[in-house]
Amino acid sequence: MTDKRFINRQVNTLHSLAVLFLITTFLSCSPEKETKRPNILFCIADDVSFPHMGAYGTSWVKTPAFDRVASQGILFMNAYTPNAKCAPSRSCILTGRNSWQLEEAANHFPEFPLKFKTFMETLEEQGYFTGHTAKGWAPGRALDKDGNRRLLTGKAFNDKKLDPPTKHISNNDYAANFSDFLAAKPDDQPFCFWYGSLEPHRAYEFGSSLAHGRNNDEIDRVFSFWPDTDSVRTDMLDYAFEIEWFDKHLGQMLQTLEEMGELENTIIVITADNGMPFPRAKGQAYELSNHLPLAIMWPAGIRSKGRTVTDFVSFIDFAPTFLELAGVSSEKSVMQPIQGKSLSDILFSDQEGIVNPSRDHVLIGKERHDVGRPDDQGYPIRGIVKGNYLYVKNYETDRWPVGNPETGYLNTDGGATKTVILNMRRNGINDEYWKYCFGKRMDEELYDLSIDRDCMNNMALNPEYQQIVQSLREQMEEELNQQQDPRMKGNGHIFDEYTYTNPNNVNFYNRFMAGDEVEANWVNKTDFEKEKIK
DSSP states (O other), X not given: OOOHHHHHHHHHHHHHHHHHHHHHHHHTSSGGGTTOOOEEEEEEESSOOTTOSGGGTXXXXXXXXXXXXXXXXXXXXXXXXXXXXXXXXXXXXXXXXXXXXXXXXXXXXXXXXXXXXXXXXXXXXXXOEEEEEEOSSOSSBOBOTTSOBOOTTOEEOOOOBOOOSSTTSOOBOHHXXXXXXXXXXXXXXXXXXXXXXXXXXXXXXXXXXXXXXXXGGGOOOOOTTSOOOHHHHHHXXXXXXXXXXXHHHHHHHHHHHHHHTOXXXXXXXXXXXXXXXXXXXXXXXXXXXXXXXXXXXXXXXXXXXXXXXEEEEEGGGHHHHHHHHTTOOHHHHOOOOOOSOOTHHHHTOOOOBOSOTTOOEEEEEEOOOSOOSGGGOOOOEEEEEETTEEEEXXXXXXXXXXXXXXXXXXXXXXXXXXXXXXXXXXXXXXXHHHHHHHSOOOSEEEEETTTOXXXXXXXXXXXXXXXXXXXXXXXXXXXXXXXXXXXXXXXXXXXXXXXXXOGGGTTHHHHHHTTOOOOOTTSOGGGSOSSOOO
């Protein structure tokens, strides 16, 4: 029998040689390009689900800048974060490792481990001018060995301000701060800039979209796990309005690069850190949670433009991509071992659809996010998305998956859609939406995404799907064991024991139940249940 491992090694070797040839060819096209490494502009919105960009056909979100990058570069159909929450997702991006491989950084509000280096720290050491505006790596604390704050995403450029169109949109003039960054860059240095928008993170000014000329009829479909009401539709449009604000600044940045003559040799990556800040999305492990928009443009480097790619790619693939294209070898990077695989095989291909058949799945999971359970316990999950199937394993099903009801379901941000669902249950109108969004779960879940993208029909107990459940579970656990996931070794409890760095919310549940005056400012006071729910 042919040894598949030998074949895979040969394929990987050929791929590496091909990429080396393409990069060498690119850098040596002319004498002045011999040492001109590509710039990198990494643009990350705060809480956007796939497919909520115009290029994907979502008519109620207008994103001309994202659409331009997609049409002049590559539009990815299957990009996933390993962990659908701000800090752990950003940790995966920066290190090239899955969250269960990052110790404390698997959690929200963690102490970022000293042992892990980010690709931006490495690029700065290797001659790149680095910086960011607004939200870099957050929330949490990252200190060096002397107790000084680490610049995980480079120096901050946040001086320029503006008058935002709503009271909850940031006054950070992202595009102007990017211009300040470019003005500060030495002429002979390539750059890596992190544009970390604060939109469309909540809170929203309810009805702000309607005040700016939008109409609830624009929403073509409300997801099956939310009620189709005017308030929910308005909430969705307010979310869209803030995505468009992110896109507006992106468009200005592209124009600035074009005017400076830097657009041609800049790798532009546009995505989000996790799904939309709505029930059953951000912070969970469903389609709206981990499946995210992604478009990449590099005029000088991507030969075949305007392609749509269906390969499964993970956020852990960004770091090795940037390091490889910047010409930083593993010997120079002195980074931790990287789990992700460079996307150069896709960037330098001329194929649409499936480029690399081995990219046929991604792993996802979570540990402790926002607190709201006794002793700050998390809700551990692991999962795999492969082909048309999403398999999810819930390890502590006695716990409330979104946080305890009496402490406001703290792993779902406060907003109109959440309020509508909670009020429907309290008023005896309908509790089905509440069950989908906040209720307890089975230990295993399986969804056929080809017919159930809303993940409403759990097939895990269906006899016809048992072979699929077993196959996905075994593949997931085998890979997690290879990646030294503590939860596979019976040590998952360590994630609940790591330091939580937001002092106002440490042991929130314990203090709240003891009668302390504690407040979680990211949920509404009405989210807290006054009567105990079993």
